[in-house]
Amino acid sequence: MTFPNPLDVREATASRQGSDRAAPSAKSPVVVEARKLSLVYPTADKPVTALSEVDLTIARGDFVSLIGPSGCGKTTLLRVIADLERPTSGQIAIEGMTPEQARLKRLYGYVFQAPALYPWRTVERNVMLPLEIMGIARAERQARAREQLERVGLSGFERKFPWQLSGGMQQRVSIARALALQPDLLLMDEPFGALDEITRDHLNLHLTQLWRATGKTCVFVTHSIAEAVFLSTRIVVMSPRPGRILDVIDCNSLPRERTLDIRESPEFAAIAHRVREGLKEGHSYDD
Amino acid sequence: MTKRALPVTVMTLLLLAAWYIGAAWLNWPQAAETLARASKPAGFADVLAQAYTMKRPILPTPDQVVVELWNSLTGYAPSSPRNLLFHAWVTAEAALTGLAMGLGLGILLAAGIVYTRTLEASLLPWVIASQTIPILAIAPMIVVILGNIGLTGLLPKAVICMYLCFFPITVGMVKGLRSADPLWLDLMRTYSASGMRAFWSLRLPASMPFLFASLKVSVAISVVGAIVGELPTGGQAGLGARLLSGSYYGQTVQIWAALIMASLLSVALIAVVRGLELVLLGRAGAR
Numbered sequence: 001m002t003f004p005n006p007l008d009v010r011e012a013t014a015s016r017q018g019s020d021r022a023a024p025s026a027k028s029p030v031v032v033e034a035r036k037l038s039l040v041y042p043t044a045d046k047p048v049t050a051l052s053e054v055d056l057t058i059a060r061g062d063f064v065s066l067i068g069p070s071g072c073g074k075t076t077l078l079r080v081i082a083d084l085e086r087p088t089s090g091q092i093a094i095e096g097m098t099p100e101q102a103r104l105k106r107l108y109g110y111v112f113q114a115p116a117l118y119p120w121r122t123v124e125r126n127v128m129l130p131l132e133i134m135g136i137a138r139a140e141r142q143a144r145a146r147e148q149l150e151r152v153g154l155s156g157f158e159r160k161f162p163w164q165l166s167g168g169m170q171q172r173v174s175i176a177r178a179l180a181l182q183p184d185l186l187l188m189d190e191p192f193g194a195l196d197e198i199t200r201d202h203l204n205l206h207l208t209q210l211w212r213a214t215g216k217t218c219v220f221v222t223h224s225i226a227e228a229v230f231l232s233t234r235i236v237v238m239s240p241r242p243g244r245i246l247d248v249i250d251c252n253s254l255p256r257e258r259t260l261d262i263r264e265s266p267e268f269a270a271i272a273h274r275v276r277e278g279l280k281e282g283h284s285y286d287d
Numbered sequence: 288m289t290k291r292a293l294p295v296t297v298m299t300l301l302l303l304a305a306w307y308i309g310a311a312w313l314n315w316p317q318a319a320e321t322l323a324r325a326s327k328p329a330g331f332a333d334v335l336a337q338a339y340t341m342k343r344p345i346l347p348t349p350d351q352v353v354v355e356l357w358n359s360l361t362g363y364a365p366s367s368p369r370n371l372l373f374h375a376w377v378t379a380e381a382a383l384t385g386l387a388m389g390l391g392l393g394i395l396l397a398a399g400i401v402y403t404r405t406l407e408a409s410l411l412p413w414v415i416a417s418q419t420i421p422i423l424a425i426a427p428m429i430v431v432i433l434g435n436i437g438l439t440g441l442l443p444k445a446v447i448c449m450y451l452c453f454f455p456i457t458v459g460m461v462k463g464l465r466s467a468d469p470l471w472l473d474l475m476r477t478y479s480a481s482g483m484r485a486f487w488s489l490r491l492p493a494s495m496p497f498l499f500a501s502l503k504v505s506v507a508i509s510v511v512g513a514i515v516g517e518l519p520t521g522g523q524a525g526l527g528a529r530l531l532s533g534s535y536y537g538q539t540v541q542i543w544a545a546l547i548m549a550s551l552l553s554v555a556l557i558a559v560v561r562g563l564e565l566v567l568l569g570r571a572g573a574r
Contacts, residue, residue, distance in 0.1 A: 084473055103479050110477040116470040120492045120568070129488065133478045181478075 028096060031185055031217045032058035032081055037090035039076055049242035050076040051087065056236065056245065060184075063211055063218045065228035065235045067275060068282070073243020074221045078189050081219065082110050094185070106134065108185040109178030113193055115170035117162040117177075124149065124158035127177045134181075148176035151210065168192075168199040175207075179214075186211075188220045192227070201260060204230055208258045225279075229271045230258060237275055239282025247278040306349055313345040314338035347540045355544040368524060371548045377525040379552055381441055381513040385448020386506055392449060393456025393501075398486075400457070401464040418454050422447065422512065427519040444516035444525075451512040452505035459501030463494025499564040506556045514549060526552070 039051040051073045058064050066074035079085040080092060083099035094102035102108065117126045127145040136144075149155060152172040162170055171191055178186060192200045208231055211218055222228050228235050229251065237247040253267040262268050318337035322329040339348050347355075356371065363370040396414065399406045426447050433443040467489050475485045517527025526549045533542035 082477055084476060103477065106479060108477070110474070112470050112473065114470055116468065116474050118471065118489070118492070120495070130478050132488070133475075133480045133484055 029060050030057055031060050031062075032056065032092070032094055032219070034077075034080075034092045035090055037077075037080065037087050037092055039073070039080060039085060039087045051080070052242035052244045053090070054243075054245055056248075058217060058219060060217055061215055063208075063220065063231055063233045065220045065222055065232040066238060067222055067225065067228045067235060068238030068243075068279065069223065069240055071240040071243070072238040072282075073240070074238050075189055076243065077238075078187050078219060078221050082108060082187055106130075106181055107183055108187050109181045109183040111171075111174050111178050111186070111188040111191045113190045115162065115167075115174040117170055117173055119162055121162075122158065123154065123160050123162065123165065123173050126162065126173060127180050130177065130181050144180050144182075145176075148179045149173070151179065152176045153206070166199075168195050168203060171195065171203065172206075175210075179210075184216060186216050186218045188218065190221050190223065193223070200224075200227070205258075205260055207231060212257060225272050225275050226263065228275065229254075229268055230260075230263060235271070235275055237278035237282070239279070246282050247274070249274055249278070303349055306346075307339075310344065310346045310348045311335055311338050314341060317341065317345065342540075343537045344539055347543050351540050352543045352547060355540045356547060359544060371526075371529070371544060374524060374526045374529045374545070375548050375552050378510065378513045378517065378527065378549070379556070381444035381516060381525070382448050382506070382509040382552075382556070384441060384445035385512060386452055386502075386509045388445060388449040389452035389505060389509065390456055390502075393453040393505075394460055394498075396453065396457045397460030397464055400461050401490075402482075414454065414457055417450070422451060422515055425450070426515050430516070430519045444513050447516035448509040448512035452509045455501040455504040455508070456498070459497040460494055463497030464490045466497060467493040495568055499560065499568070502560050503557050506560055507553045510549060510553045510556065 034054055034056040037051055037054040037056075038049070041048045041050055054073075054077060056077075066077060068074050076085060080087050081094060081099060083103040092099060095107060097105070097107075117123075118129065121129065124142070124145050127148055128141045131141040131144060146155070146158065149158060152175055154169060154172055154176065157165065157169070157173075162173070165173065175188075175191065178188075192203050195203065204227055211231075218231075220228075220231060232251050233256075234251060235249040236245055237249065238244065239246050249271060251271055253271070254262055254265075315334060315338055318334050318341060319329055321341075322333060322337055327333065338344070339351075344351070359369060359371045365372045365376075367373060396410065400410055401407075429447055429450070430443045433439070433446060471489055471493070472485070475489055480488070513525065514527035514530070517525040518531055526545050529545040530542055533539070533545060
């Protein structure tokens with residue numbers, strides 16, 4: 001697997017930031033605000049509380065990771081932000097709007113656990129899909145798709161079908177597809193969960209460079225402590241039964257520009273330790 | 288290729304051998320009687336030769352059938368009613384018209400069932416019940432009713448074909464239209480795509496492999512439908528008419544030649560469907 005030189009990426013994206021970067025001055029510094037957010041699923045035997053009184057504020061340009069064991073509601077929280085689930089009580093605002101309004105205005109790009117590419121479409125036509133739905137003209141669709149594929153290092157794969165790509169490449173296509181909408185907010189649900197560690201390291205490095213280059217706000221669900229610490233400006237530690245927030249950890253002791261080496265630093269170890277303590281406190285290691 | 292040729296050849300030879308043995312066994316009494324009446328010698332070889340060359344055998348031999356087919360196909364112009372191609376074309380016309388009608392009806396019903404809960408409960412039992420009625424019983428009714436309102440010729444036969452072949456298409460398409468992965472559907476929701484858009488860009492293309500599987504079944508039973516439809520019409524033309532006139536005059540060789548022609552027609556039509564499938568889904572389906 002080949003990746004473009006990080007410097008190339010930065011140069012290539014710097015020239016396009018005008019169109020791509022959110023103009024922070026005009027907008028409120030808060031992108032997502034949740035207050036006493038709860039979600040209860042009715043099930044056959046007894047209701048399951050997926051989210052319980054969650055308070056969360058996500059600032060513009062932040063990279064926020066939601067971490068916790070399975071069943072802690074991290075994916076549910078992301079899906080509530082995306083209006084794929086409706087909360088049972090509490091308030092949530094995306095850019096000052098309801099999640100539904102935000103979804104209808106296509107304010108966010110969503111990357112799923114699986115690449116979720118349409119197998120009958122080529123890579124390029126997969127990336128063009130959201131643009132097609134937005135009714136963008138064909139020539140511009142193609143230009144934007146190619147730009148995003150270049151950004152994730154997949155130039156030359158436009159005409160391939162998804163099955164001809166490795167799992168990591170497919171997930172990069174799905175990131176390019178989310179970026180093609182040019183959203184200010186990028187929601188990612190364990191995008192690299194199914195990949196091997198080496199591929200995951202590469203993609204993490206790539207993602208942090210992409211985030212710095214585009215200045216997007218990212219919400220990232222993971223169950224890997226190392227991944228969360230490496231990528232995030234803030235880490236939200238969650239615990240299951242009922243799903244709630246235990247701790248919000250600032251990662252400002254780490255530089256904004258991340259390389260794989262920082263994983264050896266004492267600051268990295270300190271944050272990772274605090275995340276682990278948080279998870280322990282939520283009895284995540286009980287069984 | 289050679290790996291498959293050997294077993295296929297062996298199987299073909301075995302079937303031919305069984306056919307010849309069967310023909311000898313079934314035609315033996317008649318052949319022996321004929322020789323006895325003509326007071327000719329009736330040794331084993333004599334009776335066998337007679338059994339394999341009778342004009343109206345109980346079971347004609349493969350070579351008799353092939354010669355009959357060959358004479359019919361090469362001895363007359365394709366537009367002559369004595370050429371089997373003429374009859375095959377008449378049958379194919381009805382079968383393909385009926386298939387097209389069945390395709391339209393099948394997809395319409397499937398879309399209705401998938402999109403409307405009430406239709407699923409109210410329509411599906413009727414669709415299944417329709418297939419429990421023997422086609423031989425209902426075909427004359429269709430011919431009579433349509434003839435009464437002035438519709439004769441191709442259309443009654445096509446309606447019988449449609450009656451048979453919409454069913455596999457409805458069943459396949461109900462499954463196909465529901466085969467879209469939940470993530471693919473979520474993706475459409477994040478793009479706030481309309482229901483129509485999700486149908487055309489997601490559900491319909493996702494159902495194509497199911498449609499082609501159904502089509503292969505439908506095209507074969509459509510030929511059967513057309514032949515059955517030709518029986519009550521009195522049969523001026525078509526493979527069914529040929530079968531009917533063959534049985535009037537005890538022309539078993541003619542019947543068998545028409546049967547072989549009918550199966551060749553089905554095989555050819557299935558090959559066309561398979562070809563279409565390869566062209567349309569080829570690279571995307573090659574997973």
